[in-house]
Amino acid sequence: xxxxxxxxxxxxxxxxxxxxxxxxxxxxxxxxxxxxxxxxxxxxxxxxxxxxxxxxxxxxxxxxxxxxxxxxxxxxxxxxxxxxxxxxxxxxxxxxxxxxxxxxxxxxxxxxxxxxxxxxxxxxxxxxxxxxxxxxxxxxxxxxxxxxxxxxxxxxxxxxxxxxx
Numbered sequence: 315x316x317x318x319x320x321x322x323x324x325x326x327x328x329x330x331x332x333x334x335x336x337x338x339x340x341x342x343x344x345x346x347x348x349x350x351x352x353x354x355x356x357x358x359x360x361x362x363x364x365x366x367x368x369x370x371x372x373x374x375x376x377x378x379x380x381x382x383x384x385x386x387x388x389x390x391x392x393x394x395x396x397x398x399x400x401x402x403x404x405x406x407x408x409x410x411x412x413x414x415x416x417x418x419x420x421x422x423x424x425x426x427x428x429x430x431x432x433x434x435x436x437x438x439x440x441x442x443x444x445x446x447x448x449x450x451x452x453x454x455x456x457x458x459x460x461x462x463x464x465x466x467x468x469x470x471x472x473x474x475x476x477x478x479x
Contacts, residue, residue, distance in 0.1 A: 332416050339416055342426040346433040347412070350405050353437060357398035360444060364391045397444035404457070405436060408464045415467035418474045428463050435459035 333340055365371055370388040412429065439456035442448040 332419060333413075337416075339420060339422050339425045342422075342429050343412055343416060346429040347409060349433050350401075350409075350436060353440060354398070354401050354405060357394065357401060357440070357444070361391060361394045361398065364388075364394050393447070394444045397440055400443070400457070401436065401440070404460055404464075408432060408460055411464050411467050411471070414471050418471055420470065428467065432460040432463045435463075 331337065335341055368388055368390050370391050415425070435456045439453060439460075442452040442456060
């Protein structure tokens with residue numbers, strides 16, 4: 315990161331300054347959040363692909379092929395659905411905590427590294443869980459990476475605001 319970006323990050327003092335395109339931390343957050351949103355949207359498409367690939371449909375009106383019955387328990391479809399649900403359970407709290415973390419005016423280099431690592435970890439989690447299943451501990455390591463980053467940001471926010479309660 316350039317000296318100018320670091321100085322810009324240090325000079326911002328009001329919360330309104332934190333959430334502009336002038337703040338490199340916020341820009342980094344916006345980029346990596348966009349990547350994660352697109353990844354989550356692709357999970358819906360992957361579920362649909364699995365449904366058509368294995369001819370597994372959850373509703374009578376969805377049965378495009380003859381001689382099919384409604385099914386809810388196909389392991390291929392359910393694996394993708396579980397991965398998608400895991401995204402919602404972990405990425406959505408991460409988004410909120412990251413925004414709160416940005417409001418504490420964190421070090422730009424540290425914050426951007428956290429955003430990058432968390433996002434890449436979630437992409438890896440999806441790959442080793444839903445796309446090409448890999449034995450543990452691959453999935454737990456990818457899961458734990460974002461979880462620990464979210465807890466770290468929560469701890470930073472708590473410590474920086476503790477004196478105000």
